[in-house]
Amino acid sequence: MEALILAGGTILAGVFACTAWFWGANLALDLICPARGPQAGRNILRANMVRPWLFIGPAVLFLGLYLVYPVLKSTLMSFQDASGARFVGLANYRWLAGDAKFREAILNNFLWLLVVPATATFIGLVAAQITDRIRWGKFAKSMIFMPMAISFVGAGVIWKFIYDFRAEGLAQIGLLNAFWVWLGHSPQTWLTLPFWNNFLLMAVLIWIQTGFAMVILSAALRGIPEETVEAAILDGANPWQLFFRIKVPQIWGTIAVVWTTITITVLKVFDIVFVMTNGEWGTQVLANMMYNWMFRGAPDYGRGSAIALVIMALVTPMMIWNIRAARRETG
Amino acid sequence: MADLTLAGLTKRYGEVTVLSGIDLEIRAGELIVFVGPSGCGKSTLLRMIAGLERISSGDLIIDGLRVNDMPPAQRGIAMVFQSYALYPHMTVRQNMEFALKIAKKPRAEITAAVEKAARILQLTPYLDRLPKALSGGQRQRVAIGRAIVRDPKVYLFDEPLSNLDAALRVATRIEIAQLKEAMPGRTMIYVTHDQVEAMTLASRIVVLANGGIAQVGTPLALYERPESEFVAQFIGSPQMNLLAGKVVETGARTRVQLEAGGTACSTVPTAPADLGLAVNIGVRPEDLTLTEGPGLFTGTVEIVEALGEVTLLYFGRAPGAGQIIAKLPGGHADLRHARVTLTTAPEKVHLFHAGQSLLYR
Ligand SMILES: Nc1ncnc2c1ncn2[C@@H]1O[C@H](COP(=O)(O)OP(=O)(O)OP(=O)(O)O)[C@@H](O)[C@H]1O
Ligand SMILES: [Mg+2]
Numbered sequence: 001m002e003a004l005i006l007a008g009g010t011i012l013a014g015v016f017a018c019t020a021w022f023w024g025a026n027l028a029l030d031l032i033c034p035a036r037g038p039q040a041g042r043n044i045l046r047a048n049m050v051r052p053w054l055f056i057g058p059a060v061l062f063l064g065l066y067l068v069y070p071v072l073k074s075t076l077m078s079f080q081d082a083s084g085a086r087f088v089g090l091a092n093y094r095w096l097a098g099d100a101k102f103r104e105a106i107l108n109n110f111l112w113l114l115v116v117p118a119t120a121t122f123i124g125l126v127a128a129q130i131t132d133r134i135r136w137g138k139f140a141k142s143m144i145f146m147p148m149a150i151s152f153v154g155a156g157v158i159w160k161f162i163y164d165f166r167a168e169g170l171a172q173i174g175l176l177n178a179f180w181v182w183l184g185h186s187p188q189t190w191l192t193l194p195f196w197n198n199f200l201l202m203a204v205l206i207w208i209q210t211g212f213a214m215v216i217l218s219a220a221l222r223g224i225p226e227e228t229v230e231a232a233i234l235d236g237a238n239p240w241q242l243f244f245r246i247k248v249p250q251i252w253g254t255i256a257v258v259w260t261t262i263t264i265t266v267l268k269v270f271d272i273v274f275v276m277t278n279g280e281w282g283t284q285v286l287a288n289m290m291y292n293w294m295f296r297g298a299p300d301y302g303r304g305s306a307i308a309l310v311i312m313a314l315v316t317p318m319m320i321w322n323i324r325a326a327r328r329e330t331g
Numbered sequence: 332m333a334d335l336t337l338a339g340l341t342k343r344y345g346e347v348t349v350l351s352g353i354d355l356e357i358r359a360g361e362l363i364v365f366v367g368p369s370g371c372g373k374s375t376l377l378r379m380i381a382g383l384e385r386i387s388s389g390d391l392i393i394d395g396l397r398v399n400d401m402p403p404a405q406r407g408i409a410m411v412f413q414s415y416a417l418y419p420h421m422t423v424r425q426n427m428e429f430a431l432k433i434a435k436k437p438r439a440e441i442t443a444a445v446e447k448a449a450r451i452l453q454l455t456p457y458l459d460r461l462p463k464a465l466s467g468g469q470r471q472r473v474a475i476g477r478a479i480v481r482d483p484k485v486y487l488f489d490e491p492l493s494n495l496d497a498a499l500r501v502a503t504r505i506e507i508a509q510l511k512e513a514m515p516g517r518t519m520i521y522v523t524h525d526q527v528e529a530m531t532l533a534s535r536i537v538v539l540a541n542g543g544i545a546q547v548g549t550p551l552a553l554y555e556r557p558e559s560e561f562v563a564q565f566i567g568s569p570q571m572n573l574l575a576g577k578v579v580e581t582g583a584r585t586r587v588q589l590e591a592g593g594t595a596c597s598t599v600p601t602a603p604a605d606l607g608l609a610v611n612i613g614v615r616p617e618d619l620t621l622t623e624g625p626g627l628f629t630g631t632v633e634i635v636e637a638l639g640e641v642t643l644l645y646f647g648r649a650p651g652a653g654q655i656i657a658k659l660p661g662g663h664a665d666l667r668h669a670r671v672t673l674t675t676a677p678e679k680v681h682l683f684h685a686g687q688s689l690l691y692r
Contacts, residue, residue, distance in 0.1 A: 227416035230383050231477070235430035236404030245429075249420040 018058075025054040071312070078305035082298070092306040102307070105284040109314075111198055112205075112269060112285065117262040120206045121255060124213025128221055129243060131214070141218070145211035152208070156275030159204045163190040163276075192281045201283055204272050209265065213258045220254035221247060253328060260322040267315045286311050333359050333407065333484035333518045335380070339389035342375050349375050351542045352389065362511050362519040364529045366565070367539035373522045376539070377487050380520065381410050393485070404433075409478035410487040413494065415470045417462040423449075423473050424458040430481045448476040451510070468499045475510070486519040493524065504528055526568050530554075538562050560688040563613050563681060569643065569658065571613045574628065575651030575685060578608045584677065587612055590651030593627045593672075597680035611688075613681035616643070616658035619673045626674035628655060637664045644671075 029050055033043035081088050096102050127144055131137035147155060164174030168186050172178040177187040191197050224247055232246045248255070270287035277283045279292065286307060294304030335357040342350040350372045357363050365373040378384040380391060382403030390397050398406050409430075417426050424445055431441045449455045452472040462470055471491060478486055491507075492500045508531065511519060523529055529536050530550045538545040538553065538561075546553060546562045557563035557571075564570040574595070580586035581601040587610060588594050595612050614627065630646040642663040646655040657673055683690060 225414065225416065227412045227414050228418055231410070231412065231416040232418070232429070233383065234381060234403050234408065234410050235477075235481075236433045237429075241433060246418060250418075252420070 021058060022055065026051070029054060074305040074308050077301050078309050080302050080305075082300040082302055084301050088302065092302045095303060096306055096310070101284055101289065104282060105279075105286045105289045108198055108283060108285050109267065109269075112202055112266045113263060115199065116202050116205050116209065116266045117259050119202075120209040120262050121213045121217075121259050123206070123210045124258065125217050125248070125255065127210065127214040128218035129247075132218060132221065141214065144214055147208045148211040150208065152205075152269075152271035153275050155204050155208055156272045159200075159207075159272075160191075160276050163200060165189045191277050191283075194282045197277065197281055197283050201272055201276055204276070205266065205269060209262050213262065216258050217251065217254060220251040224250050253325060257322060257325050260318050260325065264315055264318050264322065267311060267318070286314075333394055335485065335518065335520075336392040337380075337389070338392065340376070340379060340386060340391060341388045342372065342379060342384065343387040348542060350379075350539075353544060355537065355544065355547065357518060357520070359518055360515050361534045362521060362532055364533035364536045365520065365522045365539055366524070366526075366529050366536060367545075368565075369524075371539045372542060373539055374489055377410070377489050377520060377522055380485070381408055381487055382406055383410075407484040408487060409481050409483040409485075410489065411471075411474045411478055411491045413490040415462070415474045415494075417470055417473055417477075419462055422459050422461055423454060423465070423476075426462070426473055427476050427480045430477070444480040444482075445476075448479040451479065451513075452476050452506075467495055468503060471495060471503060472506075475507075479510075484518065486517060488519065488521040488523075490522055490524065492528065500525075500528075504531065508532055526566070530566075536566070538565055540565075556690070557613075557681065558690050560611065560613065560683050563683070567615055569616050569656045571615050571681070572619075572655050573611045573613050573653060573683075574649070574655075575609070575611050578605050578610060581605050585682065587680075587682075589627070591628055591630075591649035593625065593629060595627050595675075595680050596677040597682055598678045599680070599682045601682075609685040611683045611685050613683060614675050614679060616656045617641075618675045618679040619657040619659075620675065621659065622672050622674040624672070624674075626672040628652075629670065629672040630655060631670050632666045632668060635664060635667045637662050642666075 029047050033047040033050075034040075035044050035047070037043075077084055078092055079087055079089060081091075127140070131141045131144070134140070150158070161173065162175045163177075164172075165177060165187055166172050166174070172181050172187055174190075176190060181187055190200055193200075228246060228250070229242060232242050237246060268287055269285055270291060273279055273283055273285050273288045274291065279285065279288045290304050290307040290311065293300050293307060335355075337353050337355040337357075340350065340353040340355075341348065353376065355363075365376060367373055375384060379386050382398075382401065386399050391399055393406060418429065421429065427445045427448060428441050431444060436444075445458075446455070449458055452475060454469065454472055454476055457465060457469060457473075462473065465473065471494075474491070488507075492503050495503060504527075507521075511517070511532070521528075521532060533550050535547060536550055536553050537547050540561055545565075546558050548556075550566075553562060553566045557566060560573060564573070574589050574591055576587040576589040576595065578585060578601060579588045579594070581603050583598075583600050585597045585599055585601040585605075586594060587597065589612070595614075597612065601608075619627070628646075628649065630649060632644045633647050634645040636643040636645070639662065640660070642659050642661065644657040644659065644663070644666060646657075648654055655673075681690065
């Protein structure tokens with residue numbers, strides 16, 4: 001209850017502060033440079049030069065505080081020792097290169113990268129096409145989209161239950177084991193099966209991201225001119241050819257944007273692994289490894305920062321490409 | 332080689348009946364033009380023939396075969412859309428090849444067909460371009476090329492030229508006429524808003540109105556013998572003048588006293604019983620001439636449009652008539668505000684039953 005009041009109060013205060021700033025700053029500017037009197041023309045020009053800065057000022061300030069500064073600080077820390085007391089040169093990176101767990105994390109991230117964006121985009125595309133055709137498509141759509149509203153941590157907890165294990169003979173509360181036992185096998189501790197447990201974790205993210213892919217791609221599919229589809233029907237294309245040779249090529253740009261957006265999410269994946277396996281049994285990923293070094297046990301800020309920078313180096317090119325592609329789509 | 336029979340073709344959207352009981356025989360090699368006011372169902376009829384729109388009732392028969400339930404691709408029909416509907420991600424060549432590739436034709440045959448079509452349509456230099464790098468006229472030619480390579484029995488065109496500018500429209504219209512000339516056996520159905528396209532291209536024109544066929548005939552037949560006031564006013568530009576009056580003399584020649592004041596003489600014969608009958612006479616603007624003596628209509632010229640080769644005279648509304656328009660050869664800029672009398676030859680006067688709008692015969 002107290003937390004609720006606190007949250008509500010914070011939201012109110014935030015909205016009030018924003019309004020007060022934009023309104024007040026605007027008013028102050030108009031007072032300093034009044035749009036009348038002998039200097040009216042000059043004042044309007046001046047005010048128009050200042051006004052944009054008043055409005056984007058807070059955003060620039062907060063971006064600087066919470067984005068630019070941490071990047072600089074992390075870079076610095078990655079060249080320092082565990083406590084940030086002295087410089088160690090490239091020692092942290094040299095350690096990374098030789099660390100087996102880091103290699104595992106890189107490999108796993110790569111695996112995630114191969115599987116999750118492709119699968120989520122593909123299922124989303126198919127779902128977009130099918131839900132537009134069937135009568136209960138709207139309902140199906142909202143069901144597929146629903147997981148988007150669940151936090152990764154929440155999703156991780158839900159899926160942990162699905163993969164849950166009870167000893168043989170006990171009632172299985174995990175959906176997967178219940179099914180597995182029903183098929184006549186003995187129950188498995190799924191999340192400890194090396195290699196395959198990675199895919200069980202990926203399923204969670206796919207479950208979440210498919211809805212996103214579906215919504216975006218469904219809008220793109222609707223944007224395809226109906227006549228091109230009709231022309232293809234007259235040309236003799238069957239539904240399959242219609243979809244893959246006429247529709248999909250026309251929305252390649254959007255598919256690429258969806259794909260890269262999910263790719264970026266995948267590179268940063270942390271919560272799911274943290275909640276479900278904490279990187280044990282061969283499921284470590286970069287973001288979780290960074291968290292472990294940064295904040296658990298005896299923290300090593302140097303190594304944690306080095307891993308953070310590796311993640312950033314991987315994400316940035318994707319990000320740039322993604323923004324470019326999105327601009328091409330809309331412009 | 333493709334006869335089409337439309338028998339009682341009807342299209343309903345739920346409660347709304349858009350087309351009802353369309354009966355039409357189209358013989359192989361004809362170029363049929365559908366005209367009619369906007370929203371009268373021309374595109375719908377064309378799309379029903381193509382198979383893109385379900386037929387609510389009635390039969391569509393191509394070469395003796397009922398094709399109501401046959402998939403569009405098997406009907407041997409190609410359609411050219413108003414918006415071109417080119418596949419934007421394919422080059423001109425790929426656009427034209429698509430149907431043949433789907434049909435799994437041998438590679439050599441495909442290449443030959445595409446190159447032949449490209450030659451006919453002067454598209455050879457553009458074969459490897461994407462549609463977005465083409466002008467409107469070139470895109471329309473690609474759309475036509477896509478139809479040609481399939482060598483269909485029936486071509487359907489839905490206002491193919493309406494997105495082109497005036498000069499290009501004339502050029503492309505002539506290309507379509509030449510295309511038709513080169514394929515005398517192919518049947519074409521063409522929807523247009525444009526009078527000139529309809530008159531110049533059609534072997535027969537079908538005038539659609541109010542969900543049905545108002546009249547079918549050769550362009551000249553429609554122009555010379557319209558069966559209703561609607562067709563009379565729809566074909567020809569500016570539209571035919573209509574004046575209300577009463578029959579005052581019957582026989583081989585009919586004399587009509589007009590409400591607007593003048594009298595008209597027509598070669599349409601009438602029976603003695605028709606004396607006193609209320610009729611509308613129709614006279615085309617281009618059939619009116621100036622006269623000194625008594626005539627059909629006397630009025631003051633309100634607006635003069637001198638187009639060089641012809642001059643259009645617009646008169647004010649007269650009792651029992653719409654706006655009267657006369658089209659005189661040559662220039663007559665001096666007639667503004669002049670009071671003039673118009674007359675016409677008796678064989679140019681059409682007679683319609685007042686109210687029923689049917690030709691008096
Ligand atoms: N899906 C639909 N539901 C209900 N009515 C429709 C539907 N599609 C078309 N119509 C109606 O059918 C009629 C005929 O439409 P159509 O497009 O065939 O007209 P058109 O003669 O081609 O007109 P235009 O010359 O403007 O192209 C219109 O009055 C339209 O409102
Ligand atoms: Mg239309």
